Amino acid sequence: MTDCLRSMTGFGSGSCEAGNVRVKVELRSVNHRYLKVACHLPDSFSSLQGQIDSYLKEKIERGSLSVSIQLQETDEGADNCGFEQIKRNYDRLCALRDEMAPGQEVKISDAILLQGQNGLGYKVDEESDGLLMNALEDAVAEMRQMQQNEGERLLEEFNRILDCIDKGIGQLEEALPGAMKWLGERFQERIRQWVEPTGVDLVSQDLAREIGILAERSDITEELTRLRGHLIEYRKVILDGGRVGRRLDFLTQEMFREANTMASKLPRHDLAH
Structure with missing residues (x-):
């Protein structure tokens, strides 16, 4: 194949x-x-x-x-063949009647029914x-x-969807540096809001460390790399063809998992969606 x-x-x-x-x-x-x-x-x-x-x-x-x-x-010849076969069926039924049940009536409908059961009476x-x-x-x-024709249409649709996802990954990668800077500033302001009421003095080194920890938890670089790798493998699988169902199902689940992880890490609606 x-x-x-x-x-x-x-x-x-x-x-x-x-x-x-x-x-x-x-x-x-x-x-x-x-x-x-x-x-x-x-x-x-x-x-x-x-x-x-x-x-x-x-x-x-x-x-x-x-x-x-x-x-x-x-x-061609159907009428003659069918008629002759029905006649032969009738004669056989009459012979069987004479041997097993003399005097019993044999109906034409019985011969026609036998014709249908015999598959037109044609010898295979x-x-x-x-x-x-x-x-x-x-x-x-x-x-x-x-x-195959339907598969070609599916291939076109798959590639269209993958192109959209690929474009979205590129947009995220482009926006990521600015997003991380925004997150750092946001974390810094949040930490100050938490610390000021307590009267605790937080030195710059401690503040930078806490901001770094929070920013690392929100970094999606690793997820973007894995998602792009899944896209490459997805294209390879649909191009190779054959039995692709289970592999595509697995890759789709992994892509959804990476997307959900990124959405939960990024507290910005415009990037998460």
């Missing part, structure tokens, strides 16, 4: 036909932690269940897949198996293309 960012939501269909028979396959995929396949196929194709599952596991890594497989008659062989797998291959290709 080509490594790229893909959505897990997608739809694809494919059909193949030979003679008067058409096999149609539809795939629907939604988000799921693992690969989960629910396959709905005619009884005549039940022997291919394992082959279908193996093919899907080879082509698709994650998602909840719903697989619908239909066996249909084409317009290697050719029809090939039709099914070809249709499945087309459906998977169409669904994967849809997922």
Whole structure:
């Protein structure tokens, strides 16, 4: 599989036909932690269940897949084929009636019902198996293309958001020296307000030490560095593609943690938001 960012939501269909028979396959995929396949196929194709599952596991890594497989008659020869098959079904039912319940009525509706249960009365062989797998291959290709298209749109949106965050980091870095100076002056004034009523004489050295401690607690340089590192890793992950969900979830949580820490450290509304 080509490594790229893909959505897990997608739809694809494919059909193949030979003679008067058409096999149609539809795939629907939604988000799921693992690969989960629910396959709905005619009884005549039940022997291919394992082959279908193996093919899907080879082509698709994650998602909840719903697989619908239909066996249909084409317009060409459909009427004759269906009519002749119903007649054969009726004859078989009559023979079974004569052997097991002589005198009991056999209805045309019973022959028609048997027709539907037999999957159009079409005998499944290697050719029809090939039709099914070809249709499945087309459906998977169409669904994967849809997922890739959605992934490309997600990539654009991710990059737009990351650019906004990157811009915000730059603005914070630019404003940080002025903010730290403002904090120092604010801390100095607060300390004087606390000390003056007590009559305690605070020398400049002690005052500078206390201001330094308070300013260090409000410094967000380390958080900004880590946040920028998370942005770089985020871009790398979405560019590499593949199975990115858990890694992006972890990075997003870490970015929120750094942002919350910075907001709590900076007592300035304009910078915290």
